[in-house]
Amino acid sequence: MQTALFLTDCSVDSALSLRNWMAERAHQPLRLTVVHPYEIKVGDPLHKSVCKPAKTNALARLDNWTAMLGDIDNQQITTETLFASPNVALMIHLLIRGYDYWVVENWSVVDEPAVGALLEQTRTKVRALCENVSMMCVA
Numbered sequence: 798m799q800t801a802l803f804l805t806d807c808s809v810d811s812a813l814s815l816r817n818w819m820a821e822r823a824h825q826p827l828r829l830t831v832v833h834p835y836e837i838k839v840g841d842p843l844h845k846s847v848c849k850p851a852k853t854n855a856l857a858r859l860d861n862w863t864a865m866l867g868d869i870d871n872q873q874i875t876t877e878t879l880f881a882s883p884n885v886a887l888m889i890h891l892l893i894r895g896y897d898y899w900v901v902e903n904w905s906v907v908d909e910p911a912v913g914a915l916l917e918q919t920r921t922k923v924r925a926l927c928e929n930v931s932m933m934c935v936a
Contacts, residue, residue, distance in 0.1 A: 798826040799897040802890050804883055805833050807858040812865035814926040819869050831876045833859040834886035891919045898922040
């Protein structure tokens with residue numbers, strides 16, 4: 798079974814795009830890890846009274862987003878939140894976990910030099926959610 802990573806901002810578009818992408822590949826076994834990176838406002842203190850509500854809100858967004866995936870077999874999807882920027886979340890996951898590929902919605906992120914080097918170092922392939930990889934994919 799192949800493994801894949803998908804980072805989401807919990808938008809409706811990303812849920813619909815991923816649902817369509819997975820439906821097209823329903824015959825291919827896949828273990829997908831979906832990560833919702835979240836942050837706190839700049840200047841807010843790293844204190845329990847700030848971080849705990851941010852995590853609670855991120856978990857609620859991710860639960861709502863997961864519900865939008867519909868009838869996709871949830872046994873193959875693992876979801877988690879991570880207190881980090883999207884780039885840091887990507888780097889952490891690629892370095893500590895082995896993935897066959899990273900599913901991207903916005904191809905321009907792959908062009909960043911640090912991301913490209915990390916993909917090469919970890920031998921992680923990139924898969925786009927839609928055919929038009931130069932733009933954001935919208936279902």
